[in-house]
Amino acid sequence: xxxxxxxxxxxxxxxxxxxxxxxxxLGIGLVITVTAASAGVKNAQSSVLHSLYGVGTDITVTKAxxxxxxxxxxxxxxxxxxxxxxxxxxxxxxNQNLLTSDFTLSSITAAQVTxxxxxxxxxxxxxxxxxxxxxxxxxxxxxxTAPTSQPTSGTGNFQGGGEGSSSSSNGGSRTFxxxxxxxxxxxxxxxxxxxxxxxxxxxxxxxxxxxxxxxDAAKNVALVDxxxxxxxxxxxxxxxxxxxxxxxxxxxxxxxxxxDSSGTTEEDIYIPLGRAQTLxxxxxxxxxxxxxxxxxxxxxxxxxxxxxxxxGATVTDQxxxxxxxxxxxxxxASLANNLGKWLAIAVLVAAFxxxxxxxxxxxxxxxxxxxxxKALGWKSRRVVGQVxxxxxxxxxxxxxxxxxxGFAGAWAVGKFAHPLSxxxxxxxxxxxxxxxxxxGGNFPGGGTxxxxxxxxxxxxxxxxxxxxxxxxxxxxLSAPVTISVIILAVGLxxxxxxxxxxxxxxxAARLRPAAALSKVA
Amino acid sequence: xxxxxxxxxxxxKGRATVHALRGVxxxxxxxxxxxxxxxxxxxxxxxxxxxxxxDRPTSGSLELNGRDLxxxxxxxxxxxxxxxxxFIFQTFNLIPTLSAQENVETALVPxxxxxxxxxxxxxxxxxxxxxxxxxxxxxSELSGGQQQRVAIARALVKEPKVLLAxxxxxxxxxxxxxxxxxxxxxxxxxxxxxxxxxxxxxTIARRAQRLGTMRNGQLTxxxxxK
Numbered sequence: 001x002x003x004x005x006x007x008x009x010x011x012x013x014x015x016x017x018x019x020x021x022x023x024x025x026l027g028i029g030l031v032i033t034v035t036a037a038s039a040g041v042k043n044a045q046s047s048v049l050h051s052l053y054g055v056g057t058d059i060t061v062t063k064a065x066x067x068x069x070x071x072x073x074x075x076x077x078x079x080x081x082x083x084x085x086x087x088x089x090x091x092x093x094x095n096q097n098l099l100t101s102d103f104t105l106s107s108i109t110a111a112q113v114t115x116x117x118x119x120x121x122x123x124x125x126x127x128x129x130x131x132x133x134x135x136x137x138x139x140x141x142x143x144x145t146a147p148t149s150q151p152t153s154g155t156g157n158f159q160g161g162g163e164g165s166s167s168s169s170n171g172g173s174r175t176f177x178x179x180x181x182x183x184x185x186x187x188x189x190x191x192x193x194x195x196x197x198x199x200x201x202x203x204x205x206x207x208x209x210x211x212x213x214x215x216d217a218a219k220n221v222a223l224v225d226x227x228x229x230x231x232x233x234x235x236x237x238x239x240x241x242x243x244x245x246x247x248x249x250x251x252x253x254x255x256x257x258x259x260d261s262s263g264t265t266e267e268d269i270y271i272p273l274g275r276a277q278t279l280x281x282x283x284x285x286x287x288x289x290x291x292x293x294x295x296x297x298x299x300x301x302x303x304x305x306x307x308x309x310x311x312g313a314t315v316t317d318q319x320x321x322x323x324x325x326x327x328x329x330x331x332x333a334s335l336a337n338n339l340g341k342w343l344a345i346a347v348l349v350a351a352f353x354x355x356x357x358x359x360x361x362x363x364x365x366x367x368x369x370x371x372x373x374k375a376l377g378w379k380s381r382r383v384v385g386q387v388x389x390x391x392x393x394x395x396x397x398x399x400x401x402x403x404x405x406g407f408a409g410a411w412a413v414g415k416f417a418h419p420l421s422x423x424x425x426x427x428x429x430x431x432x433x434x435x436x437x438x439x440g441g442n443f444p445g446g447g448t449x450x451x452x453x454x455x456x457x458x459x460x461x462x463x464x465x466x467x468x469x470x471x472x473x474x475x476x477l478s479a480p481v482t483i484s485v486i487i488l489a490v491g492l493x494x495x496x497x498x499x500x501x502x503x504x505x506x507x508a509a510r511l512r513p514a515a516a517l518s519k520v521a
Numbered sequence: 522x523x524x525x526x527x528x529x530x531x532x533x534k535g536r537a538t539v540h541a542l543r544g545v546x547x548x549x550x551x552x553x554x555x556x557x558x559x560x561x562x563x564x565x566x567x568x569x570x571x572x573x574x575x576d577r578p579t580s581g582s583l584e585l586n587g588r589d590l591x592x593x594x595x596x597x598x599x600x601x602x603x604x605x606x607x608f609i610f611q612t613f614n615l616i617p618t619l620s621a622q623e624n625v626e627t628a629l630v631p632x633x634x635x636x637x638x639x640x641x642x643x644x645x646x647x648x649x650x651x652x653x654x655x656x657x658x659x660x661s662e663l664s665g666g667q668q669q670r671v672a673i674a675r676a677l678v679k680e681p682k683v684l685l686a687x688x689x690x691x692x693x694x695x696x697x698x699x700x701x702x703x704x705x706x707x708x709x710x711x712x713x714x715x716x717x718x719x720x721x722x723x724t725i726a727r728r729a730q731r732l733g734t735m736r737n738g739q740l741t742x743x744x745x746x747k
Contacts, residue, residue: 001623001630001639008618372614375575376675377603377631379596514576 006389013362017394020355024398024496025405027348028489032406034340035488036479037413043478058299060316061116061289061306063106095137097243099188099279102130105287112310116289119305121298126195127286129276130267133243135184186228188242189267190276190286193217198290201258201270209236209256217272222252226259228268240269244279351398352496359391359504367511374513384505391501392494399493403486410479417479522683522715523549523572528581528591530567530738541567543738544581551682554709554716555742556726559735565719566687568735572717573606573685574598585683603631607676609705611688613668615660615675621667622647622656625675632679646678647671650704666697670704677708684709686718690725702728 010017101107108127117125191201193212207226222242224234234240234254241249252271277283291306293299303315363370370383530542541564549555557565570576571583574590583590585605590598607628615624625643634642647656650670660668669689676684689705690698702725709716720726726745733742 001626004623005616005619012618368612368614369616372608372610372616373627374599375573375602375608376628377599378627379599379631382631512576514570 002386002389005386006393009386009390010393016358016362017390017397020351020358020394020500021398021401023351023354024395024493025401027344027351027496028399028402028492029405029409030344030347031492032403032481032485032489033409033413033479034344035485036406036410036481037340039482039485040413040479043480058293058296058317059291059303059306061108061291061310062287062314062316063108063310063312064314065103065106096135096247097241097249098134098136098247099131099243099245100134101280101282101287102132105130106312107282107285107287108289108310108313110284110286113286113289115309116291116306119302119309121294121302121305123292123294124195124198125289125291126192126198127273128192128199128288128290129190129273129280129282129286130288131188131190131276131280133186133188133269135243136247137184186268188269188271188276190273190280191270192273195290198292200267204258206256207259209254211256212270212272216255217274219272220250220252220275221255221271223256223258223270224254225268226257229254229257242269242271242279245281250279348492348496352499355391355394355496355500356503359387359500360507363387363504363507366508370508370511371513374511380509383511384509387505387508388498388501391504392497395493395495395497395500396490398496399490402493403489406485406489407481410481413479522551522553522586523547524582524584526582526584528568528571528578528583530564530571530576531579540738542571542578545738545740547733547740547742549715549717551715552713553731554706554718554729555731555733556729556745557717557719557733557735557740558721558723558726563735564738565735568740569685569687569717569719572683573608574602599631604679605682607679607681607684609669609672609676609684609686609689611691613660613665613672613692615668615671617660620657620659621652621663621671624660624671625678628675628679642678643674646674649677649708650674664697665693666700669693669697669701673701673704673708677712677714680712682715684714684716686716686720688719688721690720690722698722698725 110127113125113127116122189200191199191212193214193216196202196212201223204223204225206223209223211223212221222240224232224240229235232240234257236254236257238254239251240254242252243249252269252275258270273286277285289310291302293302299317303317306315307313373383374380525545525547528542528545529540531538531540533539545564545568557568559565567576571578571590572585574585574593578591581591585601588601590601593601615621616627619627622640622643625646626639629639629642644653644656647653650673652667652670652674655663655667655671660671663671669692673689684705686705690701693701705716705718706728708714716729718725718729726732729745731742732745733740
């Protein structure tokens with residue numbers, strides 16, 4: 001009798017039932033679509049992190065340089081003699097391959113890496129050394145003015161291009177002029193071969209050749225990013241010249257070409273960590289630690305422990321990264337998590353309210369019916385149960401339709417969403433004329449870090465090769481609908497039915513048979 | 522069967538109080554047919570609702586087979602209605618979405634009778650009112666007289682001790698009215714029911730054993746001449 005009565009009643013007010021079900025379907029469909037889109041954005045953000053720091057990396061650890069440490073900077077030094085003091089003019093050429101650490105990153109010792117590795121809930125940790133190789137070539141000349149007496153002191157300066165001068169206490173002076181090319185920069189990543197699952201190299205796949213083996217630890221072998229290889233016409237067996245702190249190049253043989261799934265890798269060239277440390281004069285040191293937590297729910301705890309273990313460290317996990325990502329991916333995240341979420345909640349609340357009002361109205365129109373049933377001996381809870389059952393049936397119908405709408409919405413998001421860009425790096429504030437500017441790309445060279453205060457830029461966006469912006473990643477947005485989202489949808493549908501039925505049932509329970517029948521007579 | 526002692530029923534209407542019953546005293550024997558007449562608004566339907574346990578007196582006692590319905594809780598009262606009292610209404614009050622047989626079954630649902638037994642008893646009750654061939658029809662597909670027959674079948678399918686009828690022929694034409702009253706009389710005789718009927722129709726009222734008149738919330742009863 002229960003289901004017969006329920007079905008017949010829903011058929012009688014099919015239009016109203018459909019209206020309520022459609023309202024619930026829209027709300028639930030929107031919740032599913034927004035939840036799926038949020039998950040898709042999260043996945044995209046995760047793939048951004050992974051494409052930069054490796055699939056297995058949950059946390060990165062860097063250190064900001066301390067004030068006045070100089071931190072290596074991007075100095076380049078060379079001494080040139082211009083002959084005797086009576087020499088009127090001369091010109092000299094310069095060709096140096098200078099390898100330096102990122103001046104925004106301070107060094108981290110091997111002991112600190114070991115300490116992080118041994119922390120609780122750390123599955124693995126690997127050190128990485130990110131370097132920039134600058135090829136400086138050019139020439140400069142000088143003109144001499146004779147001194148009036150023996151010099152007792154002198155000063156001088158020369159900048160990367162243009163003119164400079166020197167003077168001495170005896171009135172003598174020399175002016176300089178010339179030009180240099182700083183454009184041939186590329187990035188070099190020293191890879192910990194023992195922990196290859198961590199770090200930027202882990203996102204890549206070898207398209208040609210081979211990857212590193214343990215035997216390569218002391219060898220001059222390199223893996224090259226596929227885009228860089230194309231631009232420099234490199235192939236297996238080619239050599240690349242990697243400099244050192246003295247500007248002297250060492251030839252490395254290309255043994256593999258790396259292709260990243262996102263199409264862009266952070267680095268141009270990968271060499272064994274030990275070789276990178278030697279060339280950069282940073283024996284036993286790194287400037288980034290890549291950490292994998294034992295499980296996803298331990299990431300925050302591990303990050304907090306690392307902060308207290310490595311003093312002065314900047315610890316970045318996915319949440320921190322997400323807050324620093326700019327580009328359309330952050331707009332998508334904002335859209336899904338803010339507007340999308342609240343819109344879905346608003347529509348769902350409206351649907352629940354509408355369902356409740358219409359159910360109460362339907363009960364009002366069935367006063368005689370319910371009064372008669374009570375007169376026949378039906379208990380109140382039986383009558384209320386009938387009302388709630390009808391509402392839940394409508395809710396389930398709405399839920400099923402909502403799941404369908406949600407799948408359709410998620411499919412549409414995945415099909416029609418534009419690829420999202422994610423840019424990572426320090427930006428200036430919004431007060432900057434022309435809008436926030438992102439550090440990265442061109443830097444003509446020279447200069448020292450005179451202040452290491454403030455946060456480290458963990459993304460090494462500064463001073464990278466202008467022709468290859470290593471801080472930008474493109475990801476495609478998908479909107480995965482998971483089983484938990486479907487369960488959520490069914491739950492919302494039943495909840496909607498319960499709320500609507502609860503209101504209606506309350507109305508029905510309060511009916512006194514005599515009053516109900518009196519209304520009719 | 523029934524013993525009413527100084528039954529009073531007041532209910533609020535806006536700011537005023539309506540004194541629907543002003544001290545009703547009456548005894549109704551088992552198997553008796555009592556008709557109640559009177560002007561509109563003088564308490565006939567209110568009395569019937571109290572007799573059916575649909576409402577409670579404001580004061581006084583209303584005993585059904587020795588149990589004071591005025592003091593029964595909602596649960597026990599519902600059980601009494603389910604098992605002992607059958608109702609027939611002026612407007613039939615059939616559930617519009619259920620068939621004739623399913624409407625009859627609704628009276629058996631509170632008794633916890635299993636599906637198959639419920640169906641067969643409902644079919645028998647419909648047959649007893651001559652509507653076997655209309656078992657699957659919805660109320661909208663039945664005439665007024667047929668709907669009232671279904672209501673009678675519904676009232677009697679649970680074999681109640683009391684049948685309360687509130688203007689059972691009020692919405693029927695003359696021919697149908699006679700049919701229904703004849704049917705009710707036959708069922709009353711065959712089943713030994715105690716039947717209390719509110720009616721405006723004096724012709725019908727005089728067919729009862731006793732005739733009660735409600736006026737200003739008070740009941741006077743006299744024997745009818747048969």
